[in-house]
Amino acid sequence: MLRLLVALDFSDCSPLTLHTALEVAARGAPAELHVMTVIAPDPDDLASMSSSEHACDELRRLVETERGHHGHxxxxxxQFSAHPGSSPAEIIVAHARAIRADAVVVGTHGRRGLDRLLLGSVxxxxxxxxxxxxxxxxxxxxxIHSD
Incomplete structure (x- = not known):
């Protein structure tokens, strides 16, 4: 069984990233698609569990919308998960190891030059x-040009 990890950040690129992951998963069916996001920790939010649950609900809605539009x-x-943390790349890599992913699907923002150097690239x-x-x-x- 093909096991894919798709990491989404709810940016404009997320629907296309998810669509691509669903297409790859469908070709490898039966497959497992682990849909995840990383949420920034909020020191004022003592109920971080509710933030994770809310993020998972948003991931589910995004998947159902994508499946509805394209009939995947x-x-x-x-499977859905939301991980609090300030280092998305490290969390994505650790989760890929934990689930023994065959591949990770991740979107890029298309940043170039100084923006990419200052912000880094997950x-x-x-x-x-x-x-x-x-x-x-x-x-x-x-x-890319509208950023």
């Missing part, structure tokens, strides 16, 4: 450190 295979088992760090193959999904060109 039902032979894909879905996708690049995941590519460098993941224990498996990584599929990066670029946003459509119009999204």
């Amino acid at each position: 295979s039902a032979d894909v088992r879905l 996708a690049e760090a995941v590519v460098r450190h993941a224990p498996c193959s990584v599929l990066t999904v670029k946003p459509p060109l119009r999204h």
